[in-house]
Amino acid sequence: MDSTILFSLRLSLQVAVVATLAVMVVGVYVAYILARRDFRGKEFVDILFTLPLVLPPTVTGYYLIILFGRNGFFGRYIYSLTGWSIMFTWYAAALASFVVALPLMVKTTRAAFESVDKSLIDASYTLGHTELKTALRVIIPIAKRGIIAGAILSFARALGEFGATLMVAGNIPGKTSTMPLTIYSLANSGEWSKANILVIFFTCMSGAFLYIANKLSKRLI
């Protein structure tokens, strides 16, 4: 197979795996807080973590530039300390995928946490177990399918990230050209046969992921 295609395939998987791992850690935590706690500004936090789902990815990317760009809110400190900027590296692609995929994880996992019978949680408390142990031994295991479904959806979304990635990582061949970006380049330059391979591959894979996620979500109920 063509080296451009192979590279983009490998990079996309690498970006999506890293993003999904981060999404799982942060997503489960945020979903737990949203599902189990009441606090001022909860609505705001919920909206904040849902926004990337509805915003155009370019807008999300724009925010990421403002935050992590060389002169960005955080980015300038990172640059002055290390002389390094995340912009136009594969890390930026992973960051973009992470932000865009996180809402799917939070939504799915929160719903799964909220469907855990409250009396099971109360039972664990009355048996003397702490909140942390109850979360690890009762809530998360019971919500397991929802968490896995959320992770699969996030992975599929991360794999397909285009807009925000283009904004923060660019489309540098052999460096940050993930599968969706490569398809764009190939179509632009009229290399249809190569694009076809990637498009078909992508469609089948995403379909398979959705099928698995659906199966898991159904068994959740």
Next chain:
Amino acid sequence: MLDVSWEMDNELLVLFGPSGAGKSLTLQMIAGLIEPDEGFIFSGKKILFDRTTAINIPPQQRSLGYVFQDRVAFPHMTVRENIDYGLINGHKVDRERKVSEMIKLFHLEGLESKYPGEMSGGQKQRVTLARALIGRPDALLLDEPFSALDTVLRTEMRQLLHYIRQQFNTPIILVTHDMLEAYSMADKVVVYSGGQVVQIGTPTQIFGGASNPDVDLFLALNYPILMAHR
């Protein structure tokens, strides 16, 4: 609105009354799952809750076994794991011995590696009783534990409860709206109505000749059942 006050010894106390009278709410407050607005709750000499001194012991530290109405065995754990979850710490060997003891005591032999989904309602409730008791709680709180079971099973479970009283010598608070259950189980009955205690006494005192209109009505409606079991 719930405004109640009662005390009990090492006995089986029944909170009796119609649905919505505040029985379950009382139990949840004793267990620490809901915070009362005012007042105090004692367990022996231990203060569990006191508004005036701002004491509110979390449910984890109240050492009370709580058994809910239904769906309470952890669905993702086997019988053995469910019962073991009632122990907070201890060595593996010691825990295994204790769990095996409970399995024997509650007639769950042969079901050790089964999941709640594969068991009958009565078996599941025996698992949750064993789980609540394995840590030797100061008292056992039962919130209509048998209401989801059929009549035959219920009779069996009542016998089991008598047996638990003998074996563990632990105070039991049983919430029920089943008259026969209250009558046949209780050492003492606290009658609830509309968030108030309307009567406290032995089953004979309560069901022999009531003096409260609510209880009278309830008795009148259930009189044939009561007579049939005398």
